[in-house]
Amino acid sequence: MEHFVIEALQRDVAPVTCAIVKTPLKLGETKRFPCTQGVTGRVVRIRLLGVSNRKLVLCEVKVYGKDLELNNIALKKPASQTSTDGNEAHLAVDGLLLTQGQCSRTKVEKNPAWRVDLGTDYIISSVSIFTPQCCGALRAYSKNVYRCRPDAIGRHLRIMMLTDQPRSLSLCEVEVRGVRVRLVSMEEGAKIKSEATSVDVDKPLKSREIRHIHCESEVAGSVVKIRMTGTKRRTLSLCDVQVFGIPSNSSNIAFGKTVRQSSTVGAASRATDGSTRVSGNSCSKTKVERNPWLEVDLAGQYEILQVTLTNSERPG
Numbered sequence: 133m134e135h136f137v138i139e140a141l142q143r144d145v146a147p148v149t150c151a152i153v154k155t156p157l158k159l160g161e162t163k164r165f166p167c168t169q170g171v172t173g174r175v176v177r178i179r180l181l182g183v184s185n186r187k188l189v190l191c192e193v194k195v196y197g198k199d200l201e202l203n204n205i206a207l208k209k210p211a212s213q214t215s216t217d218g219n220e221a222h223l224a225v226d227g228l229l230l231t232q233g234q235c236s237r238t239k240v241e242k243n244p245a246w247r248v249d250l251g252t253d254y255i256i257s258s259v260s261i262f263t264p265q266c267c268g269a270l271r272a273y274s275k276n277v278y279r280c281r282p283d284a285i286g287r288h289l290r291i292m293m294l295t296d297q298p299r300s301l302s303l304c305e306v307e308v309r310g311v312r313v314r315l316v317s318m319e320e321g322a323k324i325k326s327e328a329t330s331v332d333v334d335k336p337l338k339s340r341e342i343r344h345i346h347c348e349s350e351v352a353g354s355v356v357k358i359r360m361t362g363t364k365r366r367t368l369s370l371c372d373v374q375v376f377g378i379p380s381n382s383s384n385i386a387f388g389k390t391v392r393q394s395s396t397v398g399a400a401s402r403a404t405d406g407s408t409r410v411s412g413n414s415c416s417k418t419k420v421e422r423n424p425w426l427e428v429d430l431a432g433q434y435e436i437l438q439v440t441l442t443n444s445e446r447p448g
Contacts, residue, residue, distance in 0.1 A: 133157045133189070133443040136180045138165055140173030140436050141427070148173060150436055152181075157443035160410045162192070167436045172200060174433055176386065178441065179425040188393070188424040191415040192442040193403045195386035197434035198311070202257065206248050206289065206308040213246045215239040217300060221246055224303040229273055235264050235304040244301035245292035254310035256284045261291065262305040273304045386428045393426040395419040404428060410444040 134156035139147040150167035157163055176195050180188050204227075211221035219237040225248055228234075238244040257280055262273045289308055293301045337343050356375050360368050384406075391400040398417030403426060407414050418424040 133180075133441075133445050135182050136178060136188075138167075138439050139177045139179065140167070140171045141175040141177055142173040142433065145173075147177065150176070150439060157441065160442070160444065162408060162440060162442040164438055164440045166438050171436045172433060173436060174431070175427050175429050176436060176439060177425055177427045178439075180423055183422070185420050185422050186424065187397070187420045187445075188418045188426055189398070189415050189443070189445045190403045190426060190441060191410050191444045192406070192408045192440075193386055193391075193426070193428055194384040194440040195428060195430065195434075195436065196383075196438045196440075197385055197430075197436045199385075200433040200435060202309040202311065204307040205250055205254055205310055206306055209251060210249045211236070211247065212249075213238050213301070214244050215241055219302070224248075224306045227305070229262055229305050235302045237302040238300055240298045240300045242296075242298050243292055243294060244299060245290055246301055246303055246306070247288055247290045248306065248308070250287050250289065250308065250310075252312060253285055253287050254308075254312055256280045256286065256289070256308060256310040258309045259289065260305075260307040260309075261303065262307075264302055264304055385430055385434060389431060390429040391416070391426065392429075393418050394424045395421060400426060408442045410442070415444045 135154055137152050138150040140150055141147050148171050150171050151165040153165065176193070178188070178190065178193065180186050206225050207227055208222075209225055211225050213221040213236060215238045217237045217239045219234050221236050223234045224236040224246060236246060238246070258277055259280065260275060260277045262275050265274050289306075291301070291303065291306065293299055356373075358368070358370065358373065360366055386404050387406055389404055391404050393400040393416060395418045397419055398413065398415055400416045402414055403416040405414075416426060418426070
């Protein structure tokens with residue numbers, strides 16, 4: 133298998149290229165292809181390029197990425213407020229907006245505040261706040277979405293009204309989006325450190341050259357070190373270092389998902405069944421045709437970080 137493209141697709145948007153691969157994959161080889169930053173979509177497509185008729189055979193397709201449709205992690209979590217004027221704090225995380233339920237409300241006081249306990253530490257990406265609009269019998273609300281800094285990590289979220297005059301804080305609903313923080317124990321940290329893997333680069337880098345260096349095996353760690361070797365004293369000058377990877381607790385988001393291909397000899401679903409065997413009836417296969425393709429529907433919008441393919445065809 134050689135000369136192919138990995139693309140991400142979403143509705144009404146032109147396909148975005150994750151990677152174009154020209155070097156052959158060996159028989160039975162499993163190889164990882166990191167995507168360029170910012171590639172998003174619901175469908176991942178692998179498509180052979182060129183003018184010759186060929187067949188596309190894949191024993192396994194694995195996709196790793198970030199869910200862009202994160203669940204509301206504040207829903208029905210314990211909530212509190214500085215005071216209560218009839219309507220309790222939990223009404224802001226009950227999943228019901230003003231048209232269906234009630235809003236939390238504090239007494240009139242200086243700097244009223246509301247707080248929710250998420251249960252564990254999260255990397256918080258956004259907070260949506262629904263507040264009541266007056267007036268009369270019309271039951272409506274306004275919505276404001278606040279994007280958090282990348283380093284916004286915590287277990288508790290507090291909303292405080294900063295004002296010189298006493299005010300009442302009323303919240304119809306608070307939605308928090310984020311991903312759980314994975315804590316690494318000392319034992320796990322020691323294991324990662326002991327399994328550190330290095331990549332030797334023998335070919336000199338030219339002035340202003342950009343070099344892409346791929347790790348040949350699964351490498352886990354929290355630190356990347358670049359070190360010059362040899363006995364001579366030298367200086368190390370780097371204009372920029374970019375590292376692409378996936379979180380160590382990431383799962384294969386393509387597993388068991390719906391798959392389709394341009395034509396069928398071997399069932400497309402075999403490419404996402406979790407098996408990397410290259411023998412027997414364990415691989416998807418198209419007919420011999422021009423630019424055959426296979427698509428995996430991830431059933432949601434993701435930022436695609438990496439695609440791993442297992443090949444069962446000899447190159448050429």
